[in-house]
Amino acid sequence: MGGVGKTTLLKKINIETTHGFNVVIWVVVSKEVNVGRIKNELGKRLGLIREEDTNQVEIRASEIHNALSKMKFMLLLDDIWQRLDLELVGIPRPSNESKVVFMTRFENVCYEMKAEKKVKVECLGWKEAWDLFRENVGEEALNSCGDIPGRAEPIAKECGGLPLMLITIGRAMASKKTPEEWENAKTALRSSPSDISGTETEVFFRLKFSYDSIRDDIIKSCFLYCSLFPEEYDISKEDLIDYWIGEGFLDEWDEDFDSAHNKGHDLIGTLKSACLLESASDEKTEVKMHDVIRDLALWISSECGKKKNKFLVKAGVGLSEALAIERWTEANRISLMQNEIKEITETPNCPDLLTLMLQKNWSLEKITNDFFSIHASSKSVGSAK
CATH class of the missing domain: 1.10.10.10 (Winged helix-like DNA-binding domain superfamily/Winged helix DNA-binding domain)
Structure with a gap:
């Protein structure tokens, strides 16, 4: 998953792993693979080309291969989105206890590159997540009012152990020193997380790369x-x-x-x-x-926050009444499943509705007679299983 800490882990390895290796090299591959840039990064770290020459000269893969074959190396390849042909950039198959470690969001890339060992970087457990959240909020904000820690824990839990989210939300809350501000943040995180400062740019845009791929x-x-x-x-x-x-x-x-x-x-x-x-x-x-x-x-x-009601989702939030009908107008898909709605007495005007999910409202006993006829021109109405 994006934001789970793969790059952070590689950076830590890069800083702390020196013993027993002639050289430890970090290279960011990125989504759009540039073989020339990767070779020049390797050549620069191996002393085969000078820093000032990297934009004018493209080193040959054979030169990199010859240099690496004579040493015990650890190569860290960050942000791989598709199979990288190691030979194409001059990286020999590791021997003499040399290591090639790479990071990717996609499990299939591990198989395509014939990884000998795969490690899935998981989200943090609660203790580690809470510690990371506290670190980024700061003790000043947390201790500014006795009511704040009790409100901070539910906010941290909403981050699901994802380090990127914990850090972003934690930093956004560092200046909030009243219970009301924390209560508002809790509500926003549950209903519209992108409204919290930094969440859209620091979290969602970065996670969206997996979707775009x-x-x-x-x-x-x-x-x-x-x-x-x-x-x-x-x-x-x-x-x-x-x-x-x-x-x-x-x-x-x-x-x-x-x-x-x-x-x-x-x-x-x-x-x-x-x-x-x-x-x-x-x-x-x-x-x-x-x-x-x-x-x-x-x-x-x-549409990345531009149209709030395209998907209208209030599933499993304990509603006892359906949402106000005027909120249905622009929706393509509506989910009110797993609530406590007892009746729907109004007839909505939602010409673009494709899906309506009402299942697991066990107390739902009444829907107005003309509710479904109003959707006759819609493409489909989803299951109410």
Whole structure:
């Protein structure tokens, strides 16, 4: 996952790992691979070209290969988005206890580059997350009022253990010294996280790279659809695929039910590989979204904050009444699932509505008679299973 601390970990290795190696080299590969730049970075660190010559001279891969073959090296490759041909840039297959360590957001890249060992960098546990949050808020703000620590913990928990989010939100709260400001931040983080200072630029734009790297619009639509479910919700894979089929995301396989489900499972695998979905409590049958990734999906679905109601999602938040009908007007997809709504008595005007999710409102007993007829011109109305 973006922001989980992969680059920070490599930086720590770069600083602290010197014993036993002739050279430790750090190179940022980045999304758009520039082989010439990578070779020149290696050549500069190996003393094969001078700093001032790196823009005028492109070193040959064979020169780098010859130099590295004679030494015990550790090479740290940061931010790899696709398979990098190591030979193309002159990196020999490690021997003599040399090491090549690389960071990527995509599990399939590990396989394509034949990694001998894979380490998934996980989000922080609660103690480490709380310590990191406190460090960035600062004791002055936390101790400015006795009511603040009790409000700070729920805010830290909303960050889901993601270091990038903990740091960003922590810094944003460093100047907040009244209980009211902290209570407001808690509400904002749950309803519209992008409104908190730094979250949009420091968190969402950086996480969005994983989404942008997916070239298939169908997979993107399937990802965004998962944000309709509540936070921390274990989504049945089979149910999710059925929803995708109902939405028309898998139209190409309409005539073959088994093929459509197989494709659905393949899409789930792709999203998991990109760390946009993760395994739930039952790894074989369920998936879920990390809270921050779900916030990202809702932010993207609102066209990056420009249209607040494109996806109208209030799932699993304890509503006893449906949202005001006027809020439905511009929505494409609405999810009010897993609440305590008892009745819907008004008829909304929502001509662009594609999906409506009302399932698991166990007390829902009444919906106005003309509620569904008003959607006759809409493309589809989602399951109320």
